[in-house]
Amino acid sequence: MPPILEVQNLAKNYGNFAAVKGISFDIKEGEIFSLLGPNGAGKTTTISMLSTLYTPTAGDATIGGHSITKDPMAVKQMIGVVPQEIALYEDLTARENLVFWGQMYGLGGKSLNNRVDEVLEQIGLADKAKNRVKTYSGGMKRRVNIGVGLLHKPRLLFMDEPTVGIDPQSRRAILDTVKDLNKQGMTVLYTTHYMEEAQELSDRVGIIDHGELIALGTQKELTRQVGETETLILHIGENDDPEALAKSLNGVPDVLEAIATDHEVSVVANEAEEVLAAVVTKANERGIKIHSIDIREPNLEAVFLHLTGRALRD
Amino acid sequence: MLKLLLIGIKDLQLMFRDRAALTFMLLAPFLLTIGMGFVTGRFSGGSTGISDIPVVIINLDKGDLGNALEDLFNSDELSDLMEPTASDSPEAARQIIDSDGASAAVIIPEGFTRSIIPVEGTMFDPNAVQPEAVQIEVYANPSRPTGAGIVKAIVDEFVSRVEEGRTRGMTSIIGLMQSGLLNPQNAETEARALFENVEETESTALTLRTDKKGAAAVEFDLLAYFAPGMALMFLMYTVSYGGRSILAERAQGTLPRLMISPTQTAQVLGGKVLGIFFMGVAQVGILILASTVFFQVKWGDPLGMVALILAAVFGAAGWGMLITAFARTPAQVGSTGSAIMLIFGILGGSFINLEQFPPFMRTISRITPNAWGLDGFTTLALGGTLKNLTEPIAALLLMGTVLFGIAVVMFNRSGIMQK
Numbered sequence: 001m002p003p004i005l006e007v008q009n010l011a012k013n014y015g016n017f018a019a020v021k022g023i024s025f026d027i028k029e030g031e032i033f034s035l036l037g038p039n040g041a042g043k044t045t046t047i048s049m050l051s052t053l054y055t056p057t058a059g060d061a062t063i064g065g066h067s068i069t070k071d072p073m074a075v076k077q078m079i080g081v082v083p084q085e086i087a088l089y090e091d092l093t094a095r096e097n098l099v100f101w102g103q104m105y106g107l108g109g110k111s112l113n114n115r116v117d118e119v120l121e122q123i124g125l126a127d128k129a130k131n132r133v134k135t136y137s138g139g140m141k142r143r144v145n146i147g148v149g150l151l152h153k154p155r156l157l158f159m160d161e162p163t164v165g166i167d168p169q170s171r172r173a174i175l176d177t178v179k180d181l182n183k184q185g186m187t188v189l190y191t192t193h194y195m196e197e198a199q200e201l202s203d204r205v206g207i208i209d210h211g212e213l214i215a216l217g218t219q220k221e222l223t224r225q226v227g228e229t230e231t232l233i234l235h236i237g238e239n240d241d242p243e244a245l246a247k248s249l250n251g252v253p254d255v256l257e258a259i260a261t262d263h264e265v266s267v268v269a270n271e272a273e274e275v276l277a278a279v280v281t282k283a284n285e286r287g288i289k290i291h292s293i294d295i296r297e298p299n300l301e302a303v304f305l306h307l308t309g310r311a312l313r314d
Numbered sequence: 315m316l317k318l319l320l321i322g323i324k325d326l327q328l329m330f331r332d333r334a335a336l337t338f339m340l341l342a343p344f345l346l347t348i349g350m351g352f353v354t355g356r357f358s359g360g361s362t363g364i365s366d367i368p369v370v371i372i373n374l375d376k377g378d379l380g381n382a383l384e385d386l387f388n389s390d391e392l393s394d395l396m397e398p399t400a401s402d403s404p405e406a407a408r409q410i411i412d413s414d415g416a417s418a419a420v421i422i423p424e425g426f427t428r429s430i431i432p433v434e435g436t437m438f439d440p441n442a443v444q445p446e447a448v449q450i451e452v453y454a455n456p457s458r459p460t461g462a463g464i465v466k467a468i469v470d471e472f473v474s475r476v477e478e479g480r481t482r483g484m485t486s487i488i489g490l491m492q493s494g495l496l497n498p499q500n501a502e503t504e505a506r507a508l509f510e511n512v513e514e515t516e517s518t519a520l521t522l523r524t525d526k527k528g529a530a531a532v533e534f535d536l537l538a539y540f541a542p543g544m545a546l547m548f549l550m551y552t553v554s555y556g557g558r559s560i561l562a563e564r565a566q567g568t569l570p571r572l573m574i575s576p577t578q579t580a581q582v583l584g585g586k587v588l589g590i591f592f593m594g595v596a597q598v599g600i601l602i603l604a605s606t607v608f609f610q611v612k613w614g615d616p617l618g619m620v621a622l623i624l625a626a627v628f629g630a631a632g633w634g635m636l637i638t639a640f641a642r643t644p645a646q647v648g649s650t651g652s653a654i655m656l657i658f659g660i661l662g663g664s665f666i667n668l669e670q671f672p673p674f675m676r677t678i679s680r681i682t683p684n685a686w687g688l689d690g691f692t693t694l695a696l697g698g699t700l701k702n703l704t705e706p707i708a709a710l711l712l713m714g715t716v717l718f719g720i721a722v723v724m725f726n727r728s729g730i731m732q733k
Contacts, residue, residue, distance in 0.1 A: 132331075
């Protein structure tokens, strides 16, 4: 599949602060590509540049062969955007919102009404379409927010953290919607700081931190970077010192790496069970009470931890 | 163009769903108008609140009709309303007006009476040379439009009554002659008798003030001043509300969403401006309609009124955009807009007739759309038409254009619409 999106050295500076530092990647037609990174990593700035809202400081990107800097109107016709914040008119009904935004994308007449009906069905709000948006729950608003981005059947859909601040049920519904859209042939660029979402949805993942794309590939390719290791997550008491425990564990045989995070210590080993007893003993020696232990196989969280020394939520 | 219109209509729709804003935009000015009506005695049949309008009368005619008009201004019935002084020199009178010494000068030219009532023996003489029409001149003080308008309305009514009486009388005489009921030799005698009656009843212009039927023509309805005054004052709130919506849309993310849709920046900004314009027109239109229905306010020439409303809203919308361009948050627009609404309300004559202000205040008031709008509405209420509104409409359009221009420059600098 040819790339629908090609990003070349895209950068955005705000004064002396570099929000995005010359990133490059591409997205193939029909794939779900996730940009995974903590808050403030540069995900929203990247999407804002790709959707032509912000002018890049340097670099360029093409969408369907059209430059975002030289031919923004052609780009706008091809993309749909679901912004992170709920960008709707709360005093209008869901239907009125969809009709208005549909008109802004050049739809009209009967085709607009039919498309609005389809989208309302798709987001599961057909029976509440005549209620004003301000009466909706957060999850329902998120679904309308997504619906607006789908109205004109874009070839490439940008979804910027669409599950922030909603209940698990609505989150599940949104993730299922993304998968359905992709099955129908829509290419999706999805940004998130939830490792599980990127893991569940993505064909390929780009890990972004401090404005830099620090890793890029399929999940297999990325987890291979941290080796075939496993991670023990030790949950310790609030008053215990995770740094001290991590330091002492770094000397334990077969422990590859021990990293302290907030009330947790992540212990990386080739076989978690082989080091488990030694880890517990070390904690007891230091008088640290372990509340629970999780064993994780290599995942994107481990990749991020490996690359940055920080957890995704930090 | 279509998207521009759709954005404007959407903003109007949102305005009508905002109950708090509607209360402030429609109910508050309506209630204040009622309040001003009670305070000034409009509803209790008290005085009009306008009195002692200084007027200079120059009677060069000295004939029956000229004297009648002079007497009219000096009559007991108009003694509260008018403060006439006599002069022999039109030039001196014009100087008084130019130096803001009076609201208007009424110059009754020599031969005015003779131009209407021909000399004896020439009325039905086909060989007699008929005198040329001579017109009374009202030299108005532009900085006192209300007083000048009232003077002009009195003169116009006087002249139209005289003309009406003459035309009706002559038509009757000629009709009687043609039907053979009146001997041509007696025609002039009968006609003169009719003119004498006209002279007697030319005081209809005077009696207009006390006569119920004619009162509306001359007497100035104070609500025709205060109702637009309040509407214009609260129009400033409406335009700042509309301006605030630009910043609110930016904060709530709908403005960026508009910017990433295939819509030009100019269409988005133009649509927002159109929305403000629609809101202002809807507000003033509803208030005028309500004043007409509930208070029987006579607004005058509908065409002139529509043109004036559009121009006033355009001028005010310019202020709304300027306030928005300087503000950083919707709350700043709200507080600044409310302050400017009150300042312009006072300065622009919404509470106190501008003619009671000292000259420098009247000059300063010209920066407000309220002052120009009130001039126009007063002119219309006193019988003026669209052609008499050139000055206020041009001033309002110029005001709007200049302010929009400054606002666009400011928007570009602040980057609100930029990427």
